[in-house]
Amino acid sequence: MDEPAFHQIVADVLKGEIDQYELIMNRCNKAIFNYCYHMLGDYAEAEDCTQEVFLKAYRHLSKYETDKPFEAWLYRIACNQCIDLLRKRKLYRYLPFLYQKDQDNRHVDQVIEHKYYNPSVLRALARLTAEERSLLILRCVEDKSYHEISLILQQSTTYLRKKFERAAAKFRKHYAMAEGEETNEHGQRQRPETTLSKG
Numbered sequence: 237m238d239e240p241a242f243h244q245i246v247a248d249v250l251k252g253e254i255d256q257y258e259l260i261m262n263r264c265n266k267a268i269f270n271y272c273y274h275m276l277g278d279y280a281e282a283e284d285c286t287q288e289v290f291l292k293a294y295r296h297l298s299k300y301e302t303d304k305p306f307e308a309w310l311y312r313i314a315c316n317q318c319i320d321l322l323r324k325r326k327l328y329r330y331l332p333f334l335y336q337k338d339q340d341n342r343h344v345d346q347v348i349e350h351k352y353y354n355p356s357v358l359r360a361l362a363r364l365t366a367e368e369r370s371l372l373i374l375r376c377v378e379d380k381s382y383h384e385i386s387l388i389l390q391q392s393t394t395y396l397r398k399k400f401e402r403a404a405a406k407f408r409k410h411y412a413m414a415e416g417e418e419t420n421e422h423g424q425r426q427r428p429e430t431t432l433s434k435g
Contacts, residue, residue, distance in 0.1 A: 242306035275318035308387035356414035368403040
């Protein structure tokens, strides 16, 4: 669905054709749920959060600015909703996706895949702030561009690039610690072998 289609649906809903809102939910539900799930780490909580996101978007539809992408606006609501829940919860449940280590000096924008469950990943992510987590999810799991993320998080792309590099470096450090990596007397890495099972 392109932006003109979103804008038309919004206009129709605001004119009283509330059934049209279901088209937005059908188009965006999966993406918003996935985002909430990775932020919250709990399926049932993510379902409730997703429902609340669409309810809030519906209630505030008149405040949507049509010069901005509709999905970015929706992600912004989801981001705020998840952060509010994380703050209320206090004890975080962490993201079940696997960080691929930068062993061959690839750029920090490499993809973070969520095909595996790894306790070390969860422990490492526990050390990140909600903002850092959201940035990693949007960039690496949702595959959003920095421009799209800037619209969602309302930060400049320059700031986000720097923030991502710091968050990625911070994540690598905590992941290495969680994996029990040690440096031997020759400065070489040693780490226990781990078995990952596909989820």
